[in-house]
Amino acid sequence: MTANTLQITGSTGRAVFGLSEEERSREAALREQFAAFWGSATGEPRAIYDRFIGACPVQDGITLTPLETADVRGWWVQPRRSEQGQAILFLHGGGYVQGSAKAYRGFASQIVGRLQVPALVIDYPLAPEASLPSAPQAALAAWRWLVEQGFGRIAVVGDSAGGGLTLVTLSELARRPIGPSPVAGAVFSPWTDLTLSGASMTDPTVHDPLIGRDYLFDCAGKYRGTLAADDPQASPLFGDLHGLPPLLVQVGTDERLLDDSRRYAERAAAEGVPVQLELWKGMHHVFQLDVAHLESSRTALDRAARFLRAAFNA
Structure with a gap:
């Protein structure tokens, strides 16, 4: 069972969550499942x-609708009833x-079901077939489409690279608004620094079971194209953070992108x-993602939904 908040400190509203022995055991078993899946899976990498x-x-x-x-x-992920x-x-x-x-429909549905707000999950151009600024342009096009459909209160949510893209999109909208301002952003383990300069990238005490520094380095090279790795369109950590809406950043402590989250939150609070x-x-x-296995996953999403509900109601 997930422990209560252990501490809340600083201007970032930092909260640290511990795990019970039972939850640690479930996490260990899940990591074994990850290793078995990635060790035996065959087929095209994207599949x-x-x-x-x-x-x-x-x-x-x-309801899932293309x-x-x-x-x-992309796909509409919609609850039976929602606020207009x-x-x-x-x-x-x-x-x-x-x-x-x-x-990602299932993951999005976990947020939609808790919040009772529909989500538009988009496909954006992937690297290496496409590079910057294709993905941010696709995100802004989707934002514009939502505004044109009459949505006046919109939050942006993303995970990992999508979390980085979320923060880039929010910065773009702060500088060049398209309709109403975003009510909030929520990001899970966002990739905010394509220079890979965070200490957790090489910390020997971090044992990330899903991504490594070499993988991220390869992805960054394919995605950024001719732009420098510290260009704000690639790495929102180095962008202008003034004027952003309220943000929720959730990250595990045993992952390479830990410091991407910590440093971004600190910079955002400072601005x-x-x-x-x-x-x-x-x-x-x-x-x-692992709501079927971990109480921590369910609790984190409950908290994300409460954060977003408060933002929508503000």
Whole structure:
């Protein structure tokens, strides 16, 4: 069982969550499942990745509908009832080289079901076939489409690379608004620094079971194209953070992107952004996906939903 908050300190509203012995045992068993899956999976890498992500179950009472317009392609993930004018723009992870809206429907549904707000999960151009600024442009096109449909209160949510893309999108909207301002951003293990300069990238005490520094280095090179790794479109950590909406950042302490989250939250707070940073002890990369296995995953998503509900109601 997940422990209560152990501490809350600093201007970032930092919260640290510990694990019970029982939850640590479940986490260890899940890591064995990860190793077995990645050690035996066969097929095209993107298809394997989608099978892994697609194992996150779809919440009961959720409708899944494909969407394709001239500028936006993805899936609507919708509850039976929702407040008119509210929506989530969901940006998926995968290192900018993998992932699809279809694979992420289950994960998005876990947020939608808790919040009772529909989510548009989009497909954006992947590297190496496409490079910057293709992905941010696709995210802004989806935002514009939601505004044109009459949605006036929109939050942006993303995981891993999609979390980085979420923060880039929010910065772009702060500088060049398209309709209403975002009500909030929520990111899970965001990739904020493509220079890979965070201490957790090489920390020998970190045992990330899902991603390594070499993988991230390869993805970064494919995604950024001609842009420098510290360009704000690639690495939101180095961008202008003034004017961002309230942010929730959740990250596990046993992952390479730990310092991407910590440093981003610290920078955002220093620039006056209301930000909540949650550190989950011993958890792996985007542990929120594992709702079928971990109480920590369910609790973290409950907290994310409460944060977003407060933002929508503000």
